[in-house]
Amino acid sequence: xxxxxxxxxxxxxxxxVGWDPMDGVMDDPDNHIQRFLSKLTGMFYxxxxxxxxxxxxxxxxxxxxxxxxxxxxxxxxQFCSSITHPGKIGDEYFMTKGHFHARRDTAExxxxxxxTGYMLMETEDGSQFELGExxxxxxxxxxxxxxxxxxxxxxxxxxxxxxxPGDAGHDYGSIETAGFKHVVVERGGKPAVIxxxxxxxxxxx
Ligand code: F6R
Ligand code: ZN
Numbered sequence: 001x002x003x004x005x006x007x008x009x010x011x012x013x014x015x016x017v018g019w020d021p022m023d024g025v026m027d028d029p030d031n032h033i034q035r036f037l038s039k040l041t042g043m044f045y046x047x048x049x050x051x052x053x054x055x056x057x058x059x060x061x062x063x064x065x066x067x068x069x070x071x072x073x074x075x076x077x078q079f080c081s082s083i084t085h086p087g088k089i090g091d092e093y094f095m096t097k098g099h100f101h102a103r104r105d106t107a108e109x110x111x112x113x114x115x116t117g118y119m120l121m122e123t124e125d126g127s128q129f130e131l132g133e134x135x136x137x138x139x140x141x142x143x144x145x146x147x148x149x150x151x152x153x154x155x156x157x158x159x160x161x162x163x164x165p166g167d168a169g170h171d172y173g174s175i176e177t178a179g180f181k182h183v184v185v186e187r188g189g190k191p192a193v194i195x196x197x198x199x200x201x202x203x204x205x
Contacts (some may be wrong), residue, residue: 017068021113024083024159025064029158033065035097037089042203043097045183045196049090062094063150076166081160082110084117084152091185093117098149098180100124102169108142108162108187109152110134113160118184118191121146124174126181126199136156147175151184154190177203 019026038059041050053060067080087094098120101108110119112134119132119140124147132140134150142148152158179202182193197202 003184019066021159022123023081024064024081024113024157025067026068026081029066029081030069031065031067031125033067034061035063036061040097043095043179044089044092045179046090046092047157047198049055049092053089059094062086062087063096071166072169073166073177076165077163078168079161079163080161082150082162083157084115084150084156085157086115086152088186091187092183093151093153093183093186094189095120095151096149097172098147098175100174101148101164102171103165103167104167105144106165107144108148108164108168110142111138111161111163112136112138112140113159113161115152115156117150117158120149120151120182120184122179122180122182123147129180129193130183131184131193134160145182149175153184153186162182175202 004142036059037054041047044050063084065082066114070076070078084096085094086197114136119134121142122129178200179196181196181199184191185194
């Protein structure tokens with residue numbers, strides 16, 4: 001298959017890319033991001049459970065992303081293979097960091113290929129939130145201005161195809177410091193939403 005070529009670092013040529021729907025591994029990616037627990041203990045509401053998990057199970061891989069290099073320009077579309085692994089920290093499911101788009105007025109769609117989960121979406125002041133079902137064949141629409149995070153509630157990898165504007169960018173700042181106001185936990189064998197007891201102070205020890 002044709003390889004991506006970027007002319008002048010700005011305009012992409014047409015290309016195709018394949019990936020394995022079972023493990024989400026992309027053929028010939030330009031970038032492979034892996035996020036491990038040791039760097040993200042502070043993102044879970046039960047930080048002690050995260051430290052304990054790290055001691056007992058080592059530095060587990062929470063999620064990963066494979067992507068092609070596409071110009072970060074208006075009119076382009078970014079896409080990737082997003083893989084959130086199954087597991088829990090205490091009673092909170094494995095999830096992505098989550099972010100706002102640096103350009104707030106940009107939307108995103110996520111098409112789920114494998115697994116079961118939720119897209120947690122929140123407005124900037126945390127006053128509104130929504131859970132979008134992530135199931136094979138379903139698409140979640142994330143409107144502009146909403147923070148979003150994928151959460152794996154099943155026992156297989158949650159693999160999705162996010163597509164978003166070329167110049168959307170990522171803003172992790174407020175998620176790292178304030179967090180999401182809501183978290184998805186397992187209660188009585190089922191997912192439940194609770195308020196984040198560390199909302200507003202995720203970066204405190
Ligand atoms: C891009 C997007 C996804 C995520 C990916 C990893 O706007 O929403 O491609 O970047 O699922 O999650 P984060 O970026 O939260 O680490
Ligand atoms: Zn996004």
